[in-house]
Amino acid sequence: MPNYLLIIILSGLLLAKSYAQQLISTTSPNQSISLVIRNTSEGTISYQLSYKGKAVIEPASLGFVLSKPQVALSRFTLIAADSSTVDENWQPVWGEISQIRNQHKELVLTLQDKSASNIRLRVRFRVFNDGLGFRYEFPQQPALTHFIVADELTQFVLAADHQTFWMPGDYDSNEYLYNTTKLSDIDAVAAADREKDTALKSVIGPDAVQTPILFKTDNGLYISIYEAALVNYPVMHLRVDKQKRTLTAQLVPDAVGNKAYLQTPAQTPWRTVIVSDQATDLLASKLILNLNEPSKIGDASWIKPQKFIGMWWEMHIGKATWEKAGGKHGANTRNVMKYIDFAAKYGFDGVLVEGWNVGWEDWFGNWKEDVFDFVTPYPDYNLDSLTSYARQRGVRIIMHHETSGSVTNYERRMDAAYQFMVKKGINTVKTGYVGRIIPRGEHHDGQWMINHYQRVAEKTAEYKLMLDSHESAHPTGLHRTYPNWMASEAARGSEFNNAPTLGIPPEHTTILPFTRLLGGPMDFTPGLFRFRLNQFDSTRTQRVRTTLAKQLALYVTLYSPLQMVADLPENYEKHLDAFQFIRDVPVDWDDTKVIAAEPGDYVLIARKAKGSSSWFAGAITDENSRDLSLSLSFLDSGNTYEATIYRDAANTDWQTNPETYLIEKKTVTAKTTLPLHLAKGGGCAIQFVKR
């Protein structure tokens, strides 16, 4: 392509050429969001974002440093600007709603490096009504084939010292609590030091935070900065310059300090800014999904959302152990039969069994390469008889592959392990990455591991297996592309209720939907019914910070197509009336209404069951009691519904009286408005059935 300057002005694009810079601007389809690009005479490129006239991102620069070839890509000649418009609908295989609208304007800048490198790249911007996505694209070109990213220079410049919901930047763990401070008060090292329950930390520094990060502005905006379609690239953390209110991409390095190895044509993940003046809109945003590629799985009929129980919590609370040595092995045939019986009796699809395979006597913390082989059950676990026993009862065993972070070992054995599953009739696998990664020097969030997670998604899809990954990197909407990758953990989940120090404070589940869940479903494992955890070990003082009604509501507020029913059968059998909600609540939906929400305070969501006229609602609150109001206008008008309400009692309190709940039935219509009282740390779950 000749080196000429061509600025194409198309409909929806405004181009102004001033003394010092060129300006290109566009807006979202509904005009609420405005994007302005500046190319200065020195060559810097910046983007600026506003929402209904309010500053979201002040002019923020773009660029890269490459280590091969050694060149800084930060000063550009603008070669071309092209725009287009998209408005389409698509249907997810499963999800919160049955049809998703993808409506945006696209602006593509073609840039040429002003240094002698001759490198060209594109920046593709997509402006949605609820935010912005942009990515870098490196086309095939003589000047660039294989290249190594030393640093990405993408910046996000905030307009003020916003209230910020943040987590310490860490290359290996995203299982932190969220901190809520002014941007200028971020101290990630201090926050990480407070967390005693995270086994593996690779904290980046006092100024580094993870994405997604959420801001609430004094002038009423909610802003989320994140990424979408994280493929063949490391996770983007952010470095905070408090004085300049500037966040700069901090990519996760590999074993030798490089960030990404790419070959043209190549592209980065999308960098995203979701913004609204309504907190509820943020939760309803489909921007991340819309920036991902459509499903690569042709026939997806084998992918089934499911609820499952787990041979899992009893290990956490000391009733049993993963390892066989010691005489308390949980995954023994007789015990698993009980779980299968329970699942069959109450209508759950699966039974997750952890600790089934040899190796648990020597796996944790040793950075050992050859640990598990994923195909050898302990001798007291008769897998063949159990799969047969389960099959007869309409239940499936769910496989567990704990890699202990030894991913080279897992990759060697993946094919054999998945063939083993297929042979045994097992079609869902939970993977785990507890421990330092092997290849040594690699991180959970680095490019190599990101590629690994994708390989697992692709390979399980080949074998028609559903996937639930734990200790994996934050999800970025790839469940659209690989709908068999149904959930991941990738945040602090319910297991931390058993952690000795901070545990899961009541507010945690009101922040997750504004942060981690924007990227995809989480296997949070809700549904605990017993909150003192000294049931089998009287020395345990840690507890679950919740009311029982809140545990029910989490099945609605924390969307996932895979939901564990986390507590022990014997604990559920003491509260079968409340348990009924868990039996009834679906894991796939036709529609979702975010009724009310405020990060760190409360969430109230209503969802319509897939292929059914029934609705479900869930409301949760933080450590404060709260009264919310639920207008049922989403119900079909002209019909009456029976509402079964699982709620905190007047004297319920997560600290003093957590297990007290009331179950009420009411007849309601679309005109009804239900007052909801949530206890401290409490919640409310409701089922609406058309009469």
Add this chain to the structure above:
Amino acid sequence: MPNYLLIIILSGLLLAKSYAQQLISTTSPNQSISLVIRNTSEGTISYQLSYKGKAVIEPASLGFVLSKPQVALSRFTLIAADSSTVDENWQPVWGEISQIRNQHKELVLTLQDKSASNIRLRVRFRVFNDGLGFRYEFPQQPALTHFIVADELTQFVLAADHQTFWMPGDYDSNEYLYNTTKLSDIDAVAAADREKDTALKSVIGPDAVQTPILFKTDNGLYISIYEAALVNYPVMHLRVDKQKRTLTAQLVPDAVGNKAYLQTPAQTPWRTVIVSDQATDLLASKLILNLNEPSKIGDASWIKPQKFIGMWWEMHIGKATWEKAGGKHGANTRNVMKYIDFAAKYGFDGVLVEGWNVGWEDWFGNWKEDVFDFVTPYPDYNLDSLTSYARQRGVRIIMHHETSGSVTNYERRMDAAYQFMVKKGINTVKTGYVGRIIPRGEHHDGQWMINHYQRVAEKTAEYKLMLDSHESAHPTGLHRTYPNWMASEAARGSEFNNAPTLGIPPEHTTILPFTRLLGGPMDFTPGLFRFRLNQFDSTRTQRVRTTLAKQLALYVTLYSPLQMVADLPENYEKHLDAFQFIRDVPVDWDDTKVIAAEPGDYVLIARKAKGSSSWFAGAITDENSRDLSLSLSFLDSGNTYEATIYRDAANTDWQTNPETYLIEKKTVTAKTTLPLHLAKGGGCAIQFVKR
């Protein structure tokens, strides 16, 4: 075990307790070698080795630094000393001789760390008539389970400033020329800088050299320092302290700088010192093999030594290319058929085909992870028809797996690749590791790769495949344990004859048997018949530094059960009389006699063909012409033999007249002594057939 001091004095052990230290000594079975161990009151442990009263290793210390647990293991309490004697014979699956004697005395020291660690370890010494092997063993114990080696402190202290045959220490390449200098003149960086033809260098420093390293002393000893049974541990290079004449182990680090991750019970490779006052004894030593474990392959009947031709050299010299793009693809069906015809006509077992699989357009130097898949032929290479064509002619295709150093990719695909081979009826694979290793930060010589090479040996054995590894770490006798791992490159092989600068000087092949070949067979690829390499590219000025007769002799002097017949069919067909020797020479032997040898000067070896009365002899020299004398006393007395002698002519000279040779027949007996004239850079090859 209680912490008591027990010194057991057993037959063959002498223990003296003096003021400052304890002494333990033993000797080799024939008394020629004496080993003295000292444990000083401060706790240091040293060993000292002498040969017929001459100092070989002066008191040299032992020990470790661990990084997990953080402890220096350098001061010990001697808990026990046990000794035993072994004298046994064993039969290799293939080799230079049909029966090997393992005769040694063993001394095992049990040591306890004098610091607070409570760690115990053993040092196991084996004293052979031709040298010493010792290794460290870490038994299972409460004080030590998983541990990380930060440094091994093993030293070798030389008695004088010997003449040294050495190669620069390098974590990724062993394809250097040998340097011959005084120990005090070693400058590894300068030597490495002279080497322009090695694509990937990770030079350790000016004072670091590789093993095996050879010393020739002024008082007539030949000393080799090396290692045996390199398993689950990195390669040992050596740091040279010239003033103290001390060599200290320099283990190859992993991506994060650690050396080895071990779990008790664990053991290091054997550290070996081979010594003799006869250079020929060094070449005949079986010490390295004796220190390796017996074969793990039960039925080894499928393992067959073989000669093969290669679709290979024509790519090196510019007739064809590995890659299909460009229109000169060597591995096309028609061309490979010609090779198969040639192999069938002249009686060779296999045809190595490189460049057969897609990916060669983009593989070299890019540190790219997904390059080859090892199962997809180029469209112009009809593998099925070729394997069938070959089978009909009694020839086998030899598979080529170039990994480009992307070992994670290879490990993912190994099973599929080997299954593919089995399906196609291919039973030998040449692997390659050209390029920087992935996992990035790992080295060819690090523990992770050592484990990889072993995995390949084990997995190919599972599939009954023979293995020939290139760009792998130096071999340490593991072909005893995995006799399907028949050869490796792991040194500068014949392909460097095509390198533009230093190439292969005539002396190189006279040093290899004293160094690299002590560890195992090398796929050197001898047999070049045309020495000007401008055959297809007139600009090439590089040349092969040899005479034709020397190329024949290499089949005898460089032992390997896999020998390539390296030149092009058309070049052989011009010299079919000389080619007859290559057709006749075996690759498996009943007996071997090293008649005369001097490192860097000449080698003369005679070998008896496996299961036959025929003998073969090979003599080679360096850049000097030389007259050697070959007493045929090894022939059966009372029989006459026809000797066919392939020799340099009087006017042959590697520089001026390399392709001139004479073929003579003589009738000889065991009483005959043949005078051998070797031209400059020349050689002589002889076949003896009983009449």
